Amino acid sequence: MQEHYIYGASVQGIQGYIFETGKLKEIAGASEIVEQICTDYFEGFLKNECQIRGQITLIRKAAGNIRLICDKADAEKIVKYFPKSIQENFPGLSISQALVKYTGQLTNQEMDLLEKKLNFQRNKPIRPYLTGISAAIRAPRTGRIAYKRNDDKELIDRASWEKLQKGTDEAHHRLTKKFLDENKGRFPFDFSEIIHPGCKWLAVIHADGNNLGKILQSLGKSLKNYPGHVADGYREFSECLDRATTKAAKTAFEKTFQKSKEKVFPFRPIILGGDDFTVVCRADMAIEFTQYFLEEFEKETKEHFKGLVQGYSLEDFQDGLTACAGIAFIKESYPFHYGYHLAEELCAQAKKASKKIPGIPSSLAFHKILSSFYDDYEETKKRELTxxxxxxxxxxxxFDFGPYAINKNTSxxxxxxxxxxxxxxxxxxxxxxxxxxxxxxxxxxxxxxxxxxxxxxxxxxxxxxxxxxxxxxxxxxxxxxxxxxxxxxxxxxxxxxxxxxxxxxxxxx
Structure with a gap:
């Protein structure tokens, strides 16, 4: 019986890579690099560097994750060359990867084993590709080896340089194309383009789907009754979720921002993959946008999951998924990674509150950072909200009255x-x-x-x-x-x- 291999790769430290800088152009470039690694770049890698000759069955390629089925020869090439290719072209990023061999038809047992192996690999330290000698000139902002000077004549490292190049090349941004039609305005390259005299605050928004683990467990159990369709089931789920999230984000963007007819929209998508969504926008438009997104996410997942529900008997999810969001309001000059960290914490607070209610309703929490120092939200509540x-x-x-539900029929x-x-x-x-x-x-x-x-x-x-x-x-x-x-x-x-x-x-x- 012919042997097959299921290959899994996950980009490590995505948040740290994207948010290690406070410059929007570099953040935009980093997010585009992460977006392309699992799509255009990986497809080019398979074709040009690996020269794959066998049949590849892609299961997932989004949100920094790749899952595929291939034969032994192709698996050996991918495992050997893909991490090296990533570190050579995108210093600062690394991947963890794993392989599982199986014969006959793919089952959930192999899928679960692959995820366990990947989790184990994520905990193993990876040697940096570029270390340099102690006498090398360092980039002041990151401490890494200096590579070139940017437009401000500042020494920057190779990773920052690659981010800048991607951040400038807006026309080829996959993330941009998910929101904007050609010649219909552009997204900002600097935080100063987001604010205006009427609102000098930024909003960092992070949203995440609810019950994703439960639906994957239900899908896994259901696929036991559909031998030979395990790969198809997981691929269909991944694609449906990605399309639903993208459509919800685009619709919310159009309802909130495109009505203003601005040439530079006060909005910049940073992460959009699977059920994970992070953007930065002008503060006075953040609540409206987030409310629209959470409403549309429920609607779009219900619509896109119809085939999954009917095809794999997932009646528990015939109403789609809900999501929660956190919104951190920060000043333009405030360290951006603190704002993102707060948005994540607020999203977790909203999830915690929603999970206590039957049906886990969509909800959001927000906070405006008023002090120059921020540690974590629990300490902030004691210091500023009590x-x-x-x-x-x-x-x-x-004073922390939220989180707030999107619909009125909840507690x-x-x-x-x-x-x-x-x-x-x-x-x-x-x-x-x-x-x-x-x-x-x-x-x-x-x-x-x-x-x-x-x-x-x-x-x-x-x-x-x-x-x-x-x-x-x-x-x-x-x-x-x-x-x-x-x-x-x-x-x-x-x-x-x-x-x-x-x-x-x-x-x-």
Whole structure:
């Protein structure tokens, strides 16, 4: 019986590679390199460097992962030359790879063994391709061997140089083509092109699908009843998920950004593969975009998974998948990798909250970094999002009201209700300064803060443009006992901090 091999490769340290720099052009170039490694570059490698002659069956080629079936001779070539090719052409990146031999038909047992081997390989240290001697000149930003000077005459290493070249060649970007039609504007190359005088903040958005492990387990069990279709099943799942995520991202982008008719869109995709999605955009458009994306992700996965559900009896997923997102609001000059790390943590917070609810609804969490120092979100909550007034230190007040669900039929507060509250406060006579004073006073005295907010509510009733009852109706949807004069729930949580965060972009205009 003929022997076959299933080959797996995973790009290691993708986040570290992309986000090690704070320059958007290099970030864009790094993300494009990661995108091409599993697609155009790998296809060219098989054809030109390996000169593959046998039949290759690709199972997956997205999000830094490659899975394929080949014969022994081709497997030996790929294993021998692919890591070397990656390190020669893209220094700073490395891959882990594994092989599993099988005869007859591919089964889940071989697929599971391949993943175990890959996990083992990821934990093995890989020797850097470019080390250099101690006397070599180093690039100041990275500490690696200097290779060339950039346009600012700064010495940079080879990896940074490759990122710059890819970042400049926008016309051939696979990521760009997923969003933009030809001659329909472009994405920015610098963070200064994203902000404008009305909003000087950036938003780093990271989204991730829910229940992906569960659907893969269900698919694996189901494929036991379909011998000979294991490779087809996993390939179809990977392609459907990738198409659904891409379509959801493109639709959300069109709804949020293309209506502005700007030549340089305040938006830059960074990672888009599988269910993993990371972008940076202007802060005042982030909530709207994320809300659209999560809604479209549910819709598109439901549509694209129809064939999988019917073909492999996956009725549990006939409604598609949900997703969660984290949004970190940062200043242009703030270290970008901290913003990404916070976005990941916020996404994890949203997932944790959603998993407590049947159906695991889509949700999002956000935070605006106000201090110059950031360690982790849990410490930030204690330091910035908790007030312990002197007259009631036993019952601290919490400003982290989220995460927020996309749909209203969950126990989580709804993001649209929060946006409605913000909208009522955009009017000229809205008591924005009074609410800010309350947030400041609550740190010192709960009693004085209560008297202050009641005065604010009383004065607001005399304003012509601002309608107190409209605000009360909106905020009551976030919590039954909430109102302008009583902005805290029975659990001592308030949505005012989040409301004023989203309102702050309007305040800069």
């Amino acid at each position: 007030a312990s007034p002197k007259d009631n230190q036993d019952k601290p007040i919490h 989580l507060p709804c993001i649209q209700d929060l946006r409605d509250c913000v909208k009522t406060l955009e009017k000229k006579d809205a008591p924005k300064s009074g609410l800010r004073r309350w947030l400041s006073e609550i740190h010192h005295s709960e009693l004085q803060a209560k008297e202050l907010i009641q005065r604010v509510a009383q004065i607001a009733k005399s304003k012509e443009d601002f309608q107190v009852h409209e605000f009360d109706e909106s905020i009551k949807k976030l919590g039954a006992n909430l109102s302008l004069g009583n902005p805290m729930t029975n659990e001592n949580k308030t949505p005012l901090f989040d409301i004023l965060t989203l309102l702050s972009w309007e305040g800069e205009q």
